[in-house]
Amino acid sequence: MVVYDLICKKNHRFEGWFPSFEGFQEQSAKKLISCPACGTTKVEKMPHACAVLTNRGDKEEKKAPAKAEKAPTISLTEAEAKELLIRASHYVRENFEDVGPRFAEEARAIFHGESEKRSIHGTSTPQEREQLDDEGIPYVILPKPDLDS
Ligand SMILES: [Zn+2]
Secondary structure, three states, X not given: OEEEEEEEOOOOXXXXXXXXXXXXXXXXXXXXXXXXXXXXXXXXXXXXXXXXXXXXXXHHHHHOOOOOOOOOOXXXXXXXXXXXXXXXXXXXXXXXXXXXXXXHHHHHHHHOOOOOXXXXXXXXXXXXXXXXXXXXXXXXXXXXXXXXX
């Protein structure tokens, strides 16, 4: 199962569960996905916000509602949660620049506009994360690759 954040043309956000990405595409093509708030089938997948300091283009800005809505709470089994984390983790490793142990430093530089805006991943110490928290710099902790086994 995969869960996607979906958004309808009227900016209602909701979550949809699908057997796979292909399952989502199929249901989407057949207009089987409808918004629970207004019933429209004009629904699309939101870009996944699983990572830190993503480079927000204008396109993404326009799609997002002016006020961020609180995401609904979902309950996952341990296996489902693990699968989601692993998927997120794979995505990040494939698409984000690896800055290794310089993560905290780079995240701060990007946050303050001193470094090129881009998506990064790397490692950090608990102390560094505490500092990032203090400074209000957003980041996400993902599981290590060895969780796959
Ligand atoms: Zn709607």
